[in-house]
Amino acid sequence: MKPIMVIGHKNPDVDSVAAAISYKIYKQTTDQGLYIAAAAGEINEETSFILDYLDFEPPALVRNVRNTVEDLLDDHDTITVGTDMTLAELGNLMRSNDLKTVPVLDPKGRLLGLITIGDLAMIFMDNLAITRDVSRAPEILRELLSRRVTEVMITRDLVLFEKDELVEEARKQMLATRYRNYPVVDESNVFLGFISRHNLLEMKRKQLILVDHNERKQAVDGVEEAEILEIVDHHRVGDLQTISPIYFHNEPVGSTCTLIAEKFLTDHMALGASLAGLLLSGIISDTMIFKSPTTTAKDRNIAQQLQEIAGLDPLDWGKQIFSHAINTENQSDEELITSDLKEYNSGSLVFAISQLETIDAKRMASRRGDLLKSLEELAQRRGYAFVCLMVTDILEEATELLIAGEKSHLVKSAFGPQEEGGGIFLKGVLSRKKQVVPVLYEALTRQNFM
Ligand SMILES: [Mn+2]
Structure with missing residues (x-):
């Protein structure tokens, strides 16, 4: 489960x-x-x-x-075989368990190859067909049955998946090929099980x-x-x-x-x-x-x-x-901005608001210019209409709002005049959720950005 x-x-x-x-x-x-x-x-x-x-x-x-492919694996164990098994033993195993595909694993559980019932049948038919002399058949069969699985397994061009591959990718490959089972391995090639088209239909999210x-x-x-x-x-x-x-x-x-x-x-x-x-x-x-x-x-x-x-x-x-x-000293501007950044949608417009809570906002003032530059870059890179950084002084109970982005005038019109340093000082504003986000949504609605 x-x-x-x-x-x-x-x-x-x-x-x-x-x-x-x-x-x-x-x-x-x-x-x-x-x-x-x-x-x-x-x-x-x-x-x-x-x-x-x-x-x-x-x-x-x-x-x-x-x-991921791992989510497609079901709980029951797959029967696997080791390298020293003979075809005689394999035949018994496949018959008694009704197996169509058997993985061959090394002692550490890593996948070496596959044997399918079809491949096996072809080997017998090919070898028996070489002789016109039917009386030689028992001899040929005896030789075949004593062969090791490693001699006959398929090792090349296997379609297999790593457990972390996305199901969507696996689905494409499964539709482009027509195997009954596809092996799934982990990053060290350890065999985890088989998946089939059936598992795609049954997939639990x-x-x-x-x-x-x-x-x-x-x-x-x-x-x-x-x-x-x-x-x-x-x-x-x-x-x-x-x-x-x-x-x-x-x-x-x-x-x-x-x-x-x-x-x-x-x-x-x-x-x-x-x-x-x-x-x-x-x-x-x-x-x-x-x-x-x-x-x-x-x-x-x-x-x-x-x-x-x-x-x-x-x-x-x-x-x-x-x-x-408030360990802001050793954090880069980018880190300060993105560590508590939340994104919002309004119609086709995406914007973001970050908040920095400090007990000494004055210490942040010297970084204002650099922070604004980083905000501008972030808005460009992520396609934000605007991005705000709330520098909130918990003890003073006030916030300085730094704004960047192409549509930053929307924020400025909502919150009023800017200070000389480029921010907007908001006395009594502490909450992004209650005092900033609703004001912005209202401004956007007024300007028909909903
Ligand atoms: Mn919360």
Whole structure:
């Protein structure tokens, strides 16, 4: 059985990783299924710090959920043979197991060649046909039956697949050839099984539960090929479509971890100190220690209960988390911009907003010019109509908005006058989701970009 993946958004932040890990635990406990927690990208410094401190395994790094050849393999084992088997033994094995194709493996399980029932028949027929003297047939047969499989197996021009190849590629090759079975190997040529056209029809898509996002642009690559089973989120409703009705819990609170913690608490499920600490970290990080306007009474209430179980003081713990986040000195401009970049769609227009949370925005001021240049390059390269970087000072409770891209005038018209340095200073703005994204969408609607 393949595990169901609980996965957060690209450029994973604390909330999306904490939500993936905790919801995986919740599902595994309530559902008995097989689940794994995954991240759609490298986790950031503050997340690593939290996971280390609270003693959690990092989530599996999953950059792509497209179907690969490995997904086509079914569970039952394939009968294989070693190099020293004779054709007499092979004949018995194939007859008693009704085998049409048999892989020959070396002692380490690596694929050496294939023997098919058709090839075998041809060998017998060819050899017997050489003699006109029927009385010699038993002798020829005896010689044939004592041959080793390695002498007769096909080793050249095999159509085989590596497990990581995309199903779409394999499908093309399978349609262009007409074999019954195609061997699948790993990167060291170890045989994993056979696939056939039948498996293409039976293919099961990867199953996902999305946490902390619901827009396609923010989801792991290949999400359109996967089956979404559930979504737990606290963002605006985006553009993902599902085939069947799903459980979709979306609530305008400060963090996805609030919603997951609530499930644990209302179900009276055991919540250890570490897990409570992890959930609290998601809330503190997403609400910027309850300063963001996205913070709700529910976030405070749930965090209160979590902090008692975890034995952590939100302010102290929050400062520790953010001090790990604010290690900006040794990061390049590009890294600073892309580490928390989110993409959005509006009609045919694609734009992106990044956010940098710091406790000392003044230190960033000297890099403003370089950051703007990098933003401009990024907009060009990725075809963004505009890209914004929010440099947010958590303690000052203010954001400086840096903007680049061909249509940056749209942002400027929405947020008002620019400062001399090229940014727009926004007092009281902390939240991308609540104070920037909706304003931009409204501006785009006004200008008919929806
Ligand atoms: Mn979140």
